[in-house]
Amino acid sequence: MSAALCRRNGFWLASLLLVSTSAWSHTIAGSNAVFVQSIDGPAVAAFLYLGAKHMVTGYDHLLFLCGVLFYLARPLQVLHYVSLFALGHSLTLLTGVLLDLPVNPALIDAIIGFSVIYKAFENLDGFRSLGLRSPAPHTAVFVFGLIHGLGLASRLQAFDMSANGLLANLLAFNVGVEIGQLLALTFIFLLLSRWRRRAGFQREARAANTVLLGAGFLLMFWQLSLWLLGSAP
């Protein structure tokens, strides 16, 4: 009996920290979902954590960021692009949830898949080879930031979040997203910097962006199927 009694305090934390075993279902799942719905009032730390976790485990956001960072060698450039991306997704995350904008998660995720295709295509010098000017990359990152933010908003909208403390929780989630993004970016940036210094980079870069392109296609097709067919039976 005494061992059982000791376990009680850990339960709340454990349910929060439980790492989702299915990384492929990129939603707020399981115990986290139960928690989000049960919360009534501000729970800043919890939403901070959920936002960060969503970003770090969000392969769709990560793939896009890989594409954006691929040819950015200087930290200042990275900061510039990432700020635009953050500004974009914060705008739509906040307005999306606060105004309860009706967004279809599958359709938004399909466009997020398209953002990966777009960035990989640009990295492959696709626009130039077609004799087109690359659309302004800063604008593109900002616009795709808006789209990614709608994706984040749709995740939170899927729950009946209590109006009590909504703004605080939402802001906490947003800050968490930025923290998670910073963590992921540092990792991606260091890895890419190292890779860029290697002799075979040019050739490998082409292969890597082709893989990125394929991943973008798969993401987009997958989410379009979800949009057209509805969820699995």
Add this chain to the structure above:
Amino acid sequence: MTPHDDTPSPRSLALTTGITALMAGGILLVAVLPAEFGLDPLGTGRALGLLALGDASESPLENRDQPHARDRAEFVLEGFQSLEYKYHMNAGDTLVYSWAATGDLVFDMHADPDDLPGEENVRSFEQATGARRSGVYHAPFTGIHGWFWENRSFEVVTLRLEASGFFDGTVLFRDGGSFDRAPEPVLE
């Protein structure tokens, strides 16, 4: 605008993009649609056993071969007496329960797995003081699942418990002994 030396020709770009898109589409048709959507346009889902992944997803309906069981119990707890009453359930089994007492009891709803005996493997789900609880319980593992109740007053408290669900036995721990009982099926 002059292309870089390493800018691909439109032909090779179209080829790369096209092949990549086709491969992604292929993965979708061969693996994703069968596993995630239960659709099998190429028959690969059946051949590779991927359709089973989709079937394993949670359905709101879960049929059972056996009828469920029902249990009703009443206990009298004198001042500072305690007892434990549990249901033997298999992993995934569900129990619907209500209990009410004539006075407050300290209780611990917990479970002991069959295959891992010992105090350290006990999992506790709720510890509180109260006179009634109702709810649904989903057994996370095979073992005995139920309540420890303790009367920490000088008054005599009567406790009534009703439960229905999938369980194949009950066990009462009281006064240093344990008493097993087979459940009563709802249908003969």
